[in-house]
Amino acid sequence: MKPRFDGRVALITGGGTGIGAATAARLRDEGAHVYVLGRRKAPLDAVARATGATALCADSADPVQVRDALARIIAHHGRLDVVVANAGGFGLGAIGDTTDEDWRLACRANLDTAFVITREALPMLLESRGAIVVVSSIAGLAAGPDAAGYVTVKHALIGLARSLARDYGRRGVRTNAVCPGWVRTEMADGEMQALMELRGIETLDEAYALATCDVPLERAAAPSEVASVIAFLASGDASYVNGAVVVADGGATIVDVPTLAFAGMGFP
Numbered sequence: 137m138k139p140r141f142d143g144r145v146a147l148i149t150g151g152g153t154g155i156g157a158a159t160a161a162r163l164r165d166e167g168a169h170v171y172v173l174g175r176r177k178a179p180l181d182a183v184a185r186a187t188g189a190t191a192l193c194a195d196s197a198d199p200v201q202v203r204d205a206l207a208r209i210i211a212h213h214g215r216l217d218v219v220v221a222n223a224g225g226f227g228l229g230a231i232g233d234t235t236d237e238d239w240r241l242a243c244r245a246n247l248d249t250a251f252v253i254t255r256e257a258l259p260m261l262l263e264s265r266g267a268i269v270v271v272s273s274i275a276g277l278a279a280g281p282d283a284a285g286y287v288t289v290k291h292a293l294i295g296l297a298r299s300l301a302r303d304y305g306r307r308g309v310r311t312n313a314v315c316p317g318w319v320r321t322e323m324a325d326g327e328m329q330a331l332m333e334l335r336g337i338e339t340l341d342e343a344y345a346l347a348t349c350d351v352p353l354e355r356a357a358a359p360s361e362v363a364s365v366i367a368f369l370a371s372g373d374a375s376y377v378n379g380a381v382v383v384a385d386g387g388a389t390i391v392d393v394p395t396l397a398f399a400g401m402g403f404p
Contacts, residue, residue: 139167140371145213147171147206149196149253150223151189152179154321155271155366158359159220160189162367171209173253174223196223197248202256216260218370221250221293222271225323227285234284242285247292254300258309265308267370270297271362274317274385290315294381301379310378312369317385318348318356350396352387 146163150156151172160170160183170189173196174180180191192208194201209216227242250270261268275283276290293313300311318324328343337343344356365384368374383389 139165140367140373141166141168141218143167143169144217145169145171145209145215146218146220146370147173147192147209147216147253147257148189148220148222149173149249150271151191152176152183154323155316155319155359155362156220156222157183157187158363159222159366161187162360162363163218163370164188166367166371168218169213171205173205195249196221196253197244199252199256202252206256206260210260215264216257217264217266218269219253219257219261219266220269220271220366220370221253223249223253224271224273224290227287227289228283229285230282231284233282239285242289246286246289247296250293250296254296254311258304261309262304262307266310267374268297268300268309268311269366269369270294270300270311270313271366272297272313272315272381274315274383274389276313276315277381277383277389297381298379305378310369310374312374312377312380312382314362314365314369315381315383315385315389316357316362317351317383317388318344319359319362320344320356321359324356348386348388350388350391350399351385352391355386357384357386 146168148156152174160172163170164187172183172189173192175195177193184191192205194205224246226245272293273290275287276294279287297311297313331343
């Protein structure tokens with residue numbers, strides 16, 4: 137079979153680690169010319185060496201830097217077909233513990249990056265009748281503890297994806313959102329370290345096992361598993377999928393929380 141992205145050009149924000157890096161590898165394997173964009177040069181260069189992607193060091197929340205990055209893509213390839221808005225992070229803490237600076241940082245890292253990159257890329261995507269995939273989280277569907285900024289902006293990203301799908305689907309640009317649960321990334325490892333300290337757990341594997349013990353699949357995802365969902369939504373295989381929110385969480389969000397205490401008792 138012909139690779140699904142043969143001759144296509146893709147741009148991935150937050151492309152230096154985790155889901156972004158895995159998506160770069162997946163799209164490259166399927167024939168795409170891939171650009172990974174982020175603020176940290178070293179991890180971007182490492183992804184470029186490992187996958188054959190092209191590194192673009194820029195802040196995806198800065199319109200001027202984004203326009204310069206897009207101009208480089210167009211100068212080299214003359215087109216852009218896929219944007220994966222994956223940059224994110226920050227926003228931990230309850231509202232009462234969240235400073236103005238913390239709030240602005242969460243909004244900039246997650247929502248502003250997706251808004252700016254999609255807005256600036258739209259003219260190219262309209263020309264190519266391309267696809268946008270916005271990476272949100274199951275925190276965009278339900279609230280975890282002490283993560284007010286993160287929860288708020290991940291909810292907002294779903295609204296952004298739906299607005300893009302509503303306004304530009306009729307003009308040939310499809311937009312969909314992906315909501316991963318726990319994924320074994322550097323960022324999640326950091327959260328597991330906190331859990332290890334809190335619960336006296338000695339290894340990351342034990343921490344992930346505890347964090348996912350009530351997930352039906354009983355494990356966290358590998359970044360490549362989320363990348364495969366992103367690749368599907370960005371491909372022609374999803375040609376009639378627009379405005380969808382695809383949950384990739386091992387079943388975490390289908391669990392009826394009030395019945396957890398009855399697990400193993402045959403509760404109906």
